[in-house]
Amino acid sequence: MPPGRSARLAGSSGVGRALRHRNYRLFFSGQSISLIGTWLTRVATSWLVYRLTGSAWMLGVVGFWGQFPTFLLAPVAGVWVDRWNRHRALVVTQILAAIQSGLLALLALTGRITVRDVIFLSIFQGLINAVDMPARQSFVVEMVEDREDLPNAIALNSSMFNAARLIGPSVAGLLIAWVGEGWCFLIDAVSYLAVIASLLAMKVAPPARARRPGRIWNEIGEGFRYVSGFAPIRAVLLLLSLVSLLGMPYIVLMPIMAGRVLHGGPHTLGFLMASSGLGALSGALYLATRRTVLGLGRVIAFAAGGFGIGLAAFSLSRTIWLSIPLMALCGLSGIVMMASSNTVLQTLTDDDKRGRVMSFYSMAFFGMAPLGSLIAGSLASGIGAPQTILVGGLACVLGALLFFRKIPALRKFARPVYARLGILPGPDEVGGRASAVTMPPES
Numbered sequence: 001m002p003p004g005r006s007a008r009l010a011g012s013s014g015v016g017r018a019l020r021h022r023n024y025r026l027f028f029s030g031q032s033i034s035l036i037g038t039w040l041t042r043v044a045t046s047w048l049v050y051r052l053t054g055s056a057w058m059l060g061v062v063g064f065w066g067q068f069p070t071f072l073l074a075p076v077a078g079v080w081v082d083r084w085n086r087h088r089a090l091v092v093t094q095i096l097a098a099i100q101s102g103l104l105a106l107l108a109l110t111g112r113i114t115v116r117d118v119i120f121l122s123i124f125q126g127l128i129n130a131v132d133m134p135a136r137q138s139f140v141v142e143m144v145e146d147r148e149d150l151p152n153a154i155a156l157n158s159s160m161f162n163a164a165r166l167i168g169p170s171v172a173g174l175l176i177a178w179v180g181e182g183w184c185f186l187i188d189a190v191s192y193l194a195v196i197a198s199l200l201a202m203k204v205a206p207p208a209r210a211r212r213p214g215r216i217w218n219e220i221g222e223g224f225r226y227v228s229g230f231a232p233i234r235a236v237l238l239l240l241s242l243v244s245l246l247g248m249p250y251i252v253l254m255p256i257m258a259g260r261v262l263h264g265g266p267h268t269l270g271f272l273m274a275s276s277g278l279g280a281l282s283g284a285l286y287l288a289t290r291r292t293v294l295g296l297g298r299v300i301a302f303a304a305g306g307f308g309i310g311l312a313a314f315s316l317s318r319t320i321w322l323s324i325p326l327m328a329l330c331g332l333s334g335i336v337m338m339a340s341s342n343t344v345l346q347t348l349t350d351d352d353k354r355g356r357v358m359s360f361y362s363m364a365f366f367g368m369a370p371l372g373s374l375i376a377g378s379l380a381s382g383i384g385a386p387q388t389i390l391v392g393g394l395a396c397v398l399g400a401l402l403f404f405r406k407i408p409a410l411r412k413f414a415r416p417v418y419a420r421l422g423i424l425p426g427p428d429e430v431g432g433r434a435s436a437v438t439m440p441p442e443s
Contacts, residue, residue, distance in 0.1 A: 030198025037191030039168025060377020078359025173270025223356030308396030
């Protein structure tokens with residue numbers, strides 16, 4: 001590693017060091033407000049559907065339609081993100097999301113909302129997210145000019161998301177019990193003004209991107225060959241897909257766990273979700289203290305295993321006092337895995353393919369969830385919500401073990417990239433040996 005870079009790395013240990021970049025600081029402040037509203041809507045939507053139908057299957061259906069557009073459109077959206085101005089794309093997606101929440105509020109507050117309305121507006125939000133997610137993930141690199149601060153920015157994003165996850169569900173539980181779901185939707189719609197204002201206040205130089213003459217399907221194919229042909233990226237995405245498909249759908253079953261299994265109400269649901277958010281916030285803050293991407297492969301494996309163990313134990317719990325700390329474990333492990341995977345992918349990916357790689361990340365983590373929601377809803381209707389969560393937790397543990405076994409083989413593929421970025425010494429700095437053959441133990 002060049003001496004100057006090494007010194008900068010050693011001196012860049014602050015938890016909030018990415019906030020020294022003005023654009024990222026604006027984004028962080030605006031999103032911190034908007035995400036609280038997002039969590040209000042998430043909790044209110046699930047409780048509304050459960051109140052209207054009392055059906056585990058319908059919870060799965062709504063979850064499916066809310067996220068399936070991300071799975072379906074993510075590859076195309078990734079190409080668009082690589083071509084478009086990501087800053088402008090985010091302004092548009094945030095305006096559309098505010099409209100979606102406003103429509104939910106209007107229907108709920110006037111007492112005319114039906115499950116069909118919720119499904120339609122969930123599809124609308126899913127279409128927005130298909131573009132917003134890869135654009136948001138890719139835009140972090142443009143907001144944080146110093147690549148050394150990228151892992152910290154990703155960790156801070158997770159901290160911000162989960163601080164909102166801690167506050168939002170608790171507030172949602174109180175609001176639902178006090179004035180109903182409609183006010184949660186309305187507050188969410190207003191909260192988007194904060195992030196829109198922060199985006200408009202940024203000073204962003206238009207990125208120099210060559211206009212690609214090829215067809216969009218060719219570019220999608222190029223992106224697929226890139227992620228499937230590079231072993232570390234492929235392995236991370238496969239593990240993310242497994243966890244998203246079989247583990248993360250526990251969220252859509254939370255109203256049943258809170259109501260039928262733990263014999264509570266909206267307050268119980270809020271406490272469980274808030275506990276998960278507190279654990280996730282702790283995990284994100286841990287990642288923010290890390291100074292390097294080295295070692296994240298093992299972190300991903302351990303986090304996926306911890307998430308699975310937490311789910312399995314939660315499925316067996318019948319008391320709120322045991323369920324709350326188990327939810328904290330699930331939240332901590334889940335966010336550590338997700339943010340670590342994001343950091344590894346962003347570090348290893350070529351800049352001209354970043355939008356497409358992050359679209360596959362969206363497919364793996366967010367896009368597989370709707371399929372998982374349908375599976376979870378179907379299984380829960382047949383074998384029960386606790387047993388469904390248990391199966392998902394055990395599957396995550398198995399996936400983590402398989403990923404852990406592959407880490408030594410994946411190191412040799414990642415090392416040349418890290419050497420090119422200056423994170424590790426290159427061949428000329430270690431006596432000319434073929435440093436791509438092995439990775440140091442800490443990787």
